[in-house]
Amino acid sequence: MAFVAAEAATANRHTGRNVATSHDTLARTVGRAKITARRARALMEALGCLVTIRTGRYLLALERLEASDHHGGQQLRAASLRALNMPETLGTVTNEHLATASRLNPSTYQLKHSPKSGKPHSEAASRPQHQRQKAKFQPGPYEPRPLAVQKLAAALVYEIPWLPRETSTLRVQRTIHRSGFDAERFSYADLICIWFELDKELHQTPKEAGAVNDPEAYLAARMKLAANYVRWFSTVPAREQP
Template identity: 25%
Template sequence: MAGMSQGNSYPEYGSTHSLSPTFGVSHTNTHTAVPQSAEVDVWHATVDALLIRVALIDSETRRINESSDQRGRSWALPVEPAEQARIPVWTSRREWLRQFRHHIDTPAGKTLCARRLIKPDKAYAVAEAHAHFAESHTGRGVTAAKSTIAARAKVSESAVNRARRVLIDLEMGIEHVRGRNLKTLEFLAAEAHHGGQQHRAASSWSLSSPRCIVEATPLAKSPKKRPSRSAERTARYRTRKALRTGSIALDQPNQGPPATTVADTLSSVGSLSCEVLPLGRTHQRARAWTPPPPRKKHTTAAKTPRPLGLQRAAAELINDAPALSPPGHIGAVCDILQNAGIDPTRWTGRDIARTLSRDTAQRGWIWPTAASLSSPLAYLKRRLRSIDWTGKSPSEQRKAEDLARRKEQKQLETTHEERAKAVANPEHRAKALASIRAHLADKLRHQRH
C-alpha cells in the first residue's frame, strides 16, 4: 500500500509519495507567467540607474576624502583651504606652548583666565593636549573629540570648553567647524575611510602663532654649544705643535746656515723657522728636540659613598613622583636633596613627595607631566628651594600623633582598671546592706516610741 510501512525498511522515505497517474503526460492548458519585453526593459533601466548612482556616490565619497586629506582612525569634517590659509601657522609645538605659557602667566593672562573661570595650569594642560593632536609643521588638524582631550589633560569637559575660550581670546586657537551629526554622504565617506560606522564628528581646530603673540614673547635662552670632540682634538694638536716648534727655535744656535721657512698648515703660528745643523755638532742635534715625558695618569680619590638613607629617600621620591625622574643617574637627585638641606633621617622620599603635593595644591598649581618637563632636575631644585624643611616631617608628625593616641589609650585603660578595683565585692556589699538595715530599724523604733 502506498504510504504504509509494510515491506519497506525505510517507511519515512520513498513509498509515502505515490507517483501521479498523469506523470509524463503533456498538458496543453498549463499557463506559466513569462515576463514581457517592456517589463524586462524597465527592470534593466532601474538596475542601470542604481549602478550609476552607486558609482556616483563612490566617486563623490572618494573625492571628499581626498580633498579633505583624511587621516587617522576617524573621519573629520572637511575645512575649506581658503579658511585655513588665512590662519597663520604656529612656530613649532614647543615654541607655541612656551608662548602660551608666557601669556597666561602675565597679569593680563591671569585676569583672562579668571574671567573664563579656569586656572592657568589647567588651561596649559588643555593647550598641551591640543598641541599633541595637531600637525607638527602647521599646527592644524586638531580633530580629537572633547572627551579625548579631557582624558589626556586629566580635566573635565567643561574645563576644556573654558580653556578653548582662552585660546580664542588670545587668537592662538581657531575653531573652523563645530562638531555635529554627519549627513548621509558624509556617513558614507567616513565608512569608506575607516571601514566602520561613524555618526558624529568632532570640531576642527587650528593652533596659530599670531605676530602679536610672537613679538610679545621673549626669546628663549639658547644653550651654550660645546665644541665637538674633533674640534677639541684639533685644538690640542695645534697647541702641542706650536709649543714644540717654539722649543726648537729656542735651542737653535745663532751661528750657522740661514734658516729656512716652512709653511705649517695645521699650526696656529702659520710658519716654522728651522735651521740646518752641521753634522759635527751632535750635542746641538741632541738638544734640538727631545720627546715629551710620558703623561701621568690622573688618579682621582675615591668619592665618599652617599648615605644609604639619602639614596633610599631619592628612590622613594622618584617612585612617588615619576615626572621627576632624572635623565641620567639617580645620584643627581641625591645631590639636590643634600644641597637643599633635607635630613634623610627625618624626611623620607614619601614625605618629600607629599610636601611637594601639598605646596602645589596651596599655590593652585598642578603636577606637570614628564613630557612637559624639559629639565626635571632644575624643576625639583626650584621647588625644593621654596619650601622650609626645618620643621617636622609628615612621618614625624604621624609618629607624634600615634604616641599621643597611645598615651591617651593607656590613660583610659588605667582609669578603667582603677574603676574596676574600686568596685565593692559581695562581702562588702552584704555588710553595707546590713548596716543600712540596722540603722533604718533603729530609726523606726525610735519613731514609734
C-alpha cells in the first residue's frame, strides 16, 4: 500500500497517467530496496492496478544531451511510462454461510442415524497398551586385541609390498581376528612360510605390489586360507604329514 500511495502521488490527479519514476526513485521514496519496488510494481500490474504504456530504454546520444540540458545532470536511461488503472470489480458475492436449523428448514436437523447422535457404547473402549521403550545402546568397555595380533598386524602393514602403508592397523587386526588365524602360536615369519607352502601346493604365484585391486579383501582371503591350512595341518596325524 505504501508503494501504491507513492505511485498515486506522482500520477496525474485527473487521468492517473504520466507515472515515469524509476525503481530507484520509488524505492527511495518508500524507504525500501529496489528489488522490493520492482516486485511491488509487478504485483500491482498482476492485480490490474497499474499498466505499463511504454517500456524504459537507454537514451541515444542526442537524447542524453537534451536530458542533461533539461534536468541538469547526466541521464543514461529513460524510465518506463505507466498509468494507474481501476481494476475490474468482482460481481456481487452471494452469502455462502451455512444455513442454521429452524422450523422453516427442517432438512438441516441432525439425521436419525447420525454417528454423533448414537447411543453410548455399552463397554468402554480398551486403552492402548503401553509400549516399552527400547533400551539405549551403551557401548561396553573397550578391549584391545592381544599383543600378538597387534604385532602381526603391524608387521603385515610395514612388510607386505601389496598392502599400502596408510592401511589402518586396527582394520588389519580385525581381519586377522575374523579369519581365525592363531597369532599367539604363529608369528609373521610362520605366516609367510604358510603362504609359500600354499602357493606351491596350489601352483600359483603371489601377487606383486600394484597388481592387487582390493588389498584388504585380498588380505582377508589370504588370512582365511592360512587359518584353514593351519587347522587342517594340526588335525592330520604325524605319520601322514609331509
